[in-house]
Amino acid sequence: MEELTGDVVSLRRRMDPESHVREECRLRVPSMQQLAQIPKDINPRGYSKWPLERFVRAAYEGDVELLKKMLDREDPIDGYHHDFNEHHKPDGFNALHVAATAGQLEAVQMLLDAGADPHVKRCMPEGKDPREGETAREMADKHGWDDIVALLKAAEDKRPRGLYKEFGPNNNAKLWPIDRPEGLDPEQEKRAKAAYRKMMKGLPSKEDRLFYGDLVFGVNFGTDPRGRPIQKKKPVLNGLPAAEE
Incomplete structure (x- = not known):
């Protein structure tokens, strides 16, 4: 399981070397000790949790x-x-x-x-x-x-x-x-x-939500925490910005 986690992170870096994957965003696989601590006699639902x-x-x-x-x-x-x-x-x-x-x-x-x-x-x-x-x-x-x-x-x-x-x-x-x-x-x-x-907690407001990419990959081309749009950076070719399509 640990090798799989490392391979995913390494593959992500090889695909996009410039990306910076935050530690908290990396794929985590629970250990056997953690799985053993999950109660087996409680329903996953909140309402009427006891079986x-x-x-x-x-x-x-x-x-x-x-x-x-x-x-x-x-x-x-x-x-x-x-x-x-x-x-x-x-x-x-x-x-x-x-x-x-x-x-x-x-x-x-x-x-x-x-x-x-x-x-x-x-x-x-x-x-x-x-x-x-x-x-x-x-x-x-x-x-x-x-x-x-x-x-x-x-x-x-x-x-x-x-x-x-x-x-x-x-x-x-x-x-x-x-x-x-x-x-x-x-x-x-x-x-x-x-x-x-x-x-139950209500859904967060637009200003409190992060773009999915920020949660998963540590990058954000959607909106910042205040809901303002983030412009995607233009790729650089030979030291010059690429022409827009």
């Missing part, structure tokens, strides 16, 4: 500080703007399932308060009957978490059952009404997206 895998893992680990941010859908960045009941593939568990299995009582309570459905069963793999999928309460009971079992039993009694997919790759998935896709409140989403737009 499903990280949401489920926060519930499993009982990371209540991060989970509290994710469950706040008024937050356009750290808020998780998807279905809280979505199954993580290929295991087929959702956030409430893994929190109940791991004995994370506080995480279970937070998910229920945020609207997670205790009736959702595990998504069963191909070849298994979806009706054999267990609920979070049944999983907690299997692992001996009596306090979580009682909490989920009370939630099941209080909350009526919804509609769930009965077959296919996404079996046992919760089916939401058309006006609440993924269980999201449209008005709440409007507020979150409006808050996100306020965080």
